[in-house]
Amino acid sequence: MDTIPAVLRDAAERYADRPAYVEDGQVLTFAGLLDRVQRTASAYRAAGVGAGDRVVVWAPNSTACAVAILAVSWAGATLVPANTRYLGAEVAAIAERVDAALVVVEDGFLGRSQVAELRAEGVARPVAVLAEVTAEDLPAGEPFADQPGPDDVADILFTSGTTGRPKGAMSAHRQTVGVARAWGELGGVTAEDRYLVVNPFFHSFGYKVGIVTGLTTGATLYPLATFDLERTMALIETERISVLPGAPAIYQSLLTAPGREQRDLSSLRLAVTGAAVVPVVLIERMREDLGIDQVVTAFGMTEAVVVTMARDGDDAELVATTCGRAIPGMETRIGEGGELLVRGDFVTLGYLDDPDATAAAIDADGWLHTGDVGVLDDAGNLRITDRLKDMYISGGFNVYPAEVEQALLRLDGVDDVAVVGVPDERMGEVGKAYVVGAASAEDVLAFARTRLANFKVPRFVEHLDALPRNLSGKVLKTELRK
Structure with a gap:
């Protein structure tokens, strides 16, 4: 089960009638998820998408977006997610760069017309509206014989470099599935968990350790299109949310929210944060004031998704001042000038059509040069001290x-x-x-x-x-x- 379609099939068999997604009171079971993904993939094929093609998905978190993303793999294509805050010009550039066979959009998000923005940029390739290609009444179609293998490219996530030119980090199916499985196992995520996904699906944190981890663990996902404090607290309370990863700003907002004391947020058991310096007092308050038993920090990047992660039982100071230890399948060391080097199963295959950038980032021994300066303690816990890059x-x-x-x-x-x-x-x-x-x-x-x-x-x-x-x-x- 080292491909996304294989993991989806397995989840549909193991957790058939259990809820895979809950959104606005609508429940989609794992069996129902597989059915909708198959129908959506048939719509992609009917639109001209073939095995090995690339499909750009430009949409906010929703059940339909998750279906669209999974259907790309089911159709044998490669996913290219686009940031929902991007302007049409930015997405048009990505679509052109990857020679996208199809661009799937949520038209009208944030009061904008994404389709009109793309057309204004002269995008001539097919553009489909999310609701039309994920509809429940689409024909199921025939099973595809040319589904991807573990070493085929599952996704291309774009990240800009210090030169300003976007770089597309490619991951194989075995890598996307493997890192999602590792993250879920370290967090102890199970089918009993209810996972509120605030991290955007276009980001590896929302896509790989959100959507794909949901498949590997059987957890129920609750997608949020935008972070709304009142809605978040209401969902935690009414749906008994147990897993809530996110940037420190999310937890700071919860801690200072008016009326939080009147809310029952006691169901929260796992919080994973990072992406910024985390104050020790924030970790302590997340445990004491929010009652979250397991609060951990992690370090990752587009090119490696998750590299290090704190563990359950680590004290507040270690969690706040380090990014934890290398996860299974990954290793870290400090190189010349104090630069953090990373190697292992989940390091990108390379940058799309950019062998020079790939060679500059990954040396002959397979070490990814992160551009971050850090130190490792005797237990292997990582502390980032500076950035070689300006990001x-x-x-x-x-x-x-x-x-x-x-x-x-x-x-x-x-x-x-x-x-x-x-x-x-x-x-x-x-x-x-x-x-x-x-x-x-x-x-x-x-x-x-x-x-x-x-x-x-x-x-x-x-x-x-x-x-x-x-x-x-x-x-x-x-x-x-x-």
């Missing part, structure tokens, strides 16, 4: 300053710009743009909102006469961060 994390999303800087440099009145992450109590980090030129802060932010997803838009703008640079001309971002 920062805002609300759980990776932001690459080079991409933001390239966008801002297109604005008249911006002669030079550098973007860094600065601490933010709720989001972990937010962007600050240091601008040289006559453009006002208001103009810079307004321009950014028309070119970039909202989490990439800087929160602050400061004007400088000149950016600090070294003798070779490189911007001294350490000086800006001070």
